[in-house]
Amino acid sequence: MPVKTAAHPGKAGLGNRGSHHGTLVLAESGRLSSLEDTLASLGFSLIRPHKKFNPAIAVPPLIVIADSGGWKTGGEQTARAASAGKLTVRSILIEDDETGTVEMPGLTHILSAEFTRRQLLVAVREAHRSAVLEAELDELRQLQETGHRELEKLIEIGISLSSERNIDRLLDKILLEACNVTIADGGSIYIIDKNEQGERVLHFSNTISTSLNVDFKAFAIPINPASIAGYVAATGESLALDDCYKIPARYQFSINKSFDESNNYRTKSMLAVAMRNQKEEITGVIQLINRKPSLDMVLTSPAFIEENVISFDQRVCALIEALASQAAVALENYRLYRDIENLFEGFVQASVTAIESRDPTTCGHSERVATLTVGIAEMVNRITTGKLREVRFDENQLKEIRYAGLLHDFGKVGVREHVLLKAKKLYPDHLKLVRRRFDIARQIYRKETNRSKVEFLLAQGREEYLRQFKHIDSEMRRRLETLDRQLSMIVSANEPTVLDKDDFSILEDIARIVVSDPDETSFPLLSSEEYQILSIPRGSLTPDERLEIESHVTHTFNFLTKIPWTGELQDIPEIAYGHHEKLDGSGYPRGIDSDNISLQTRMMTISDIYDALTATDRPYKPAVPTEKALDILGHEVNEGKIDPELFRVFVEAKVFNLVKGKHS
Numbered sequence: 001m002p003v004k005t006a007a008h009p010g011k012a013g014l015g016n017r018g019s020h021h022g023t024l025v026l027a028e029s030g031r032l033s034s035l036e037d038t039l040a041s042l043g044f045s046l047i048r049p050h051k052k053f054n055p056a057i058a059v060p061p062l063i064v065i066a067d068s069g070g071w072k073t074g075g076e077q078t079a080r081a082a083s084a085g086k087l088t089v090r091s092i093l094i095e096d097d098e099t100g101t102v103e104m105p106g107l108t109h110i111l112s113a114e115f116t117r118r119q120l121l122v123a124v125r126e127a128h129r130s131a132v133l134e135a136e137l138d139e140l141r142q143l144q145e146t147g148h149r150e151l152e153k154l155i156e157i158g159i160s161l162s163s164e165r166n167i168d169r170l171l172d173k174i175l176l177e178a179c180n181v182t183i184a185d186g187g188s189i190y191i192i193d194k195n196e197q198g199e200r201v202l203h204f205s206n207t208i209s210t211s212l213n214v215d216f217k218a219f220a221i222p223i224n225p226a227s228i229a230g231y232v233a234a235t236g237e238s239l240a241l242d243d244c245y246k247i248p249a250r251y252q253f254s255i256n257k258s259f260d261e262s263n264n265y266r267t268k269s270m271l272a273v274a275m276r277n278q279k280e281e282i283t284g285v286i287q288l289i290n291r292k293p294s295l296d297m298v299l300t301s302p303a304f305i306e307e308n309v310i311s312f313d314q315r316v317c318a319l320i321e322a323l324a325s326q327a328a329v330a331l332e333n334y335r336l337y338r339d340i341e342n343l344f345e346g347f348v349q350a351s352v353t354a355i356e357s358r359d360p361t362t363c364g365h366s367e368r369v370a371t372l373t374v375g376i377a378e379m380v381n382r383i384t385t386g387k388l389r390e391v392r393f394d395e396n397q398l399k400e401i402r403y404a405g406l407l408h409d410f411g412k413v414g415v416r417e418h419v420l421l422k423a424k425k426l427y428p429d430h431l432k433l434v435r436r437r438f439d440i441a442r443q444i445y446r447k448e449t450n451r452s453k454v455e456f457l458l459a460q461g462r463e464e465y466l467r468q469f470k471h472i473d474s475e476m477r478r479r480l481e482t483l484d485r486q487l488s489m490i491v492s493a494n495e496p497t498v499l500d501k502d503d504f505s506i507l508e509d510i511a512r513i514v515v516s517d518p519d520e521t522s523f524p525l526l527s528s529e530e531y532q533i534l535s536i537p538r539g540s541l542t543p544d545e546r547l548e549i550e551s552h553v554t555h556t557f558n559f560l561t562k563i564p565w566t567g568e569l570q571d572i573p574e575i576a577y578g579h580h581e582k583l584d585g586s587g588y589p590r591g592i593d594s595d596n597i598s599l600q601t602r603m604m605t606i607s608d609i610y611d612a613l614t615a616t617d618r619p620y621k622p623a624v625p626t627e628k629a630l631d632i633l634g635h636e637v638n639e640g641k642i643d644p645e646l647f648r649v650f651v652e653a654k655v656f657n658l659v660k661g662k663h664s
């Protein structure tokens with residue numbers, strides 16, 4: 001214990017009897033014997049030096065009064081033992097013939113051989129004052145060091161709390177640090193929030209314990225003096241209870257002993273402090289129980305607790321108040337961060353709705369691509385062998401992948417709707433026009449036949465007419481049937497299926513047919529533009545339309561780069577930008593190759609192709625079963641277009657099952 005008794009040694013008069021604590025070592029042959037009573041009356045314990053001096057039972061400080069002989073025969077050993085035992089030592093030397101050869105630690109005074117009683121007392125008093133000052137200085141130094149360490153620890157805790165983005169982990173961390181700082185056996189945290197009725201209540205949010213296996217069940221309590229946490233939340237007052245079974249009568253709350261009884265526990269000391277945010281508003285309560293002498297001590301029984309648990313003192317209370325403020329600020333930051341995230345999540349969902357409302361046939365595609373891509377990434381995180389064994393995606397990267405997946409096709413809002421929704425080669429109105437032309441051709445043929453019949457009748461007479469009539473009609477029927485065949489050929493060529501060689505030549509023949517009406521102008525059955533469109537070998541899009549559809553990727557990128565992403569999400573535009581690129585450079589829009597396509601993008605490409613193939617909701621394309629879709633993807637892998645390792649993960653971990661049954 002630091003020496004605090006001689007608070008003002010300068011004012012202590014020589015006659016201050018009994019006012020000094022300490023041990024006086026009298027290492028002198030004879031003269032001090034007569035003054036022993038005087039010295040003892042000052043309050044010192046007096047000893048004569050001997051070899052087995054035990055510093056542990058000596059009262060500090062130690063003051064040695066010695067002449068050279070006494071110093072050599074015992075004073076020196078006593079002083080050495082005292083300083084080894086961390087006792088402050090002060091020395092007073094009585095001059096004799098050998099004074100010059102003696103070196104004493106903490107020498108404060110040299111008395112002449114003929115010292116007076118007064119001179120001796122002055123020397124002792126000064127030695128004592130000097131020792132007391134040193135002890136006080138030590139104490140201050142220690143306090144400063146402890147304060148420094150605690151401050152550093154608090155700063156460290158503050159930093160660690162402010163970086164936590166998971167509420168459960170944040171609450172756990174707050175409690176753990178609070179228990180560490182106070183050496184508490186356990187603790188609980190209550191957060192103020194509104195209940196369903198809109199009232200502010202304290203939610204029991206988390207709890208930890210070293211000695212108990214606590215089953216955590218959430219509940220809420222009112223903010224009022226009927227409970228300890230309620231009292232602290234209502235008043236803002238910190239509460240330190242030495243014994244929860246003996247709560248002072250001025251408080252309304254009491255402790256529910258049933259918990260202790262059913263858990264063979266004893267809640268003894270308790271500390272509850274309010275958590276205040278920057279605006280000094282109370283946002284929660286930290287409640288700690290059973291302060292221990294050491295952190296790793298396990299409280300095994302109520303009796304053990306009775307014996308070992310100590311009270312939460314003022315210093316600890318001040319520390320935990322500081323920590324509670326930091327926790328409140330961290331919690332506030334977390335809430336702000338969560339609000340921003342929710343806001344952003346809402347914005348992303350609204351964007352997805354916007355994309356899918358323009359193209360309802362791809363409904364759910366963005367969500368499924370996000371799910372599959374995150375699914376592959378999570379599987380990659382578990383791989384311990386092969387090329388991907390060192391690849392790990394952290395929480396932020398998974399979030400980045402998810403957003404990129406949700407928004408990868410957002411650029412479709414920049415593609416004209418009729419192109420986006422184009423299911424067949426000719427737009428419906430365009431096909432109507434072709435059909436109309438065939439109708440006109442039929443009418444012309446009929447008109448022509450009728451005219452021929454009249455002309456024949458007039459020229460050849462009725463008998464001849466009746467003989468040839470059937471022939472004229474069958475010729476007309478033949479022409480009409482040909483028209484029907486040609487039209488049905490056009491209708492079938494209009495489908496986005498693959499055209500074979502014969503179909504091309506039939507189309508070519510049709511495109512050469514010109515229908516002429518003798519009364520009016522002539523027209524081709526199929527315009528050269530229509531012939532070009534119907535000759536699209538695969539799919540429904542013309543080269544220009546295909547380019548327009550492909551431009552959705554660039555629109556996506558341009559849109560996403562306009563969003564001021566936070567650092568951890570900054571790769572979203574780039575990940576989405578590459579979702580139609582292929583490792584061999586055959587993709588679009590940039591035709592970049594494997595050196596420039598990130599793992600995240602490669603995973604998204606697999607997910608995107610898989611979902612496009614298996615989607616059941618595209619009217620122009622029948623859904624492909626999973627096996628077939630995997631075959632098609634496998635083919636792309638063999639052609640060097642898709643990442644083989646990631647595809648293997650996709651297949652082996654059956655990542656595709658994540659969206660099973662999720663096609664609308």
Ligand SMILES: [Fe+2]
Pocket residue numbers: 408409552579580608
């Ligand atoms: Fe796309």
Ligand SMILES: [Fe+2]
Pocket residue numbers: 365369408409608
């Ligand atoms: Fe897509």
